[in-house]
Amino acid sequence: MSHAPGKFCIDQNFVRWTLLHGILTRKTLQDHPEGGQQLDVRQVQSIAKVTVKKRQRLPFGWALALLGLCVLAASWWVSRLSVRLLVAIAGLACLIWAAMRISGRRMEQEAYQILAPGVNPEDWLVVGSSSEITGLIDALKAELVQERGAPGGH
Numbered sequence: 001m002s003h004a005p006g007k008f009c010i011d012q013n014f015v016r017w018t019l020l021h022g023i024l025t026r027k028t029l030q031d032h033p034e035g036g037q038q039l040d041v042r043q044v045q046s047i048a049k050v051t052v053k054k055r056q057r058l059p060f061g062w063a064l065a066l067l068g069l070c071v072l073a074a075s076w077w078v079s080r081l082s083v084r085l086l087v088a089i090a091g092l093a094c095l096i097w098a099a100m101r102i103s104g105r106r107m108e109q110e111a112y113q114i115l116a117p118g119v120n121p122e123d124w125l126v127v128g129s130s131s132e133i134t135g136l137i138d139a140l141k142a143e144l145v146q147e148r149g150a151p152g153g154h
Helices: 061-075 081-103 131-148
Strands: 007-010 016-020 023-027 037-040 046-056 105-115 125-127
Touching (some): 007 131, 016 131, 046 131, 125 131
16 A cells, blocks of 8 residues: 655654554654654544644743742842832842742643553543644645545544
């Protein structure tokens, strides 16, 4: 059976996906160069478009909170009232900014869930909607159509 040309992409979670000769390969950054997981296209039951909610932590939140506390503490030792107020305001600003960074940011991303028997669905989630990812999903759907003779996705 002839297969479409190979497709590959890297999703938002830095997982490398490869579709080559009817085999879908998933490789994470922790996998060895020869490692990864493979899934035969014939095992794929469906492909569903889903939304993934993620919380992204912003860097330096705790360090900024510590800096804000140190600046607030230092404001007590300043002798002039006007300088003390300015230093205290700077310390409070650092604390407020740190509180916003510590809580992080919520993000919603499009993803494609590849469903097959005997595999962990969380492992076979392609996160993102770039042209490379949609190209991989379209190629996978085309392989399913070629295998089954009917549409294989949602």
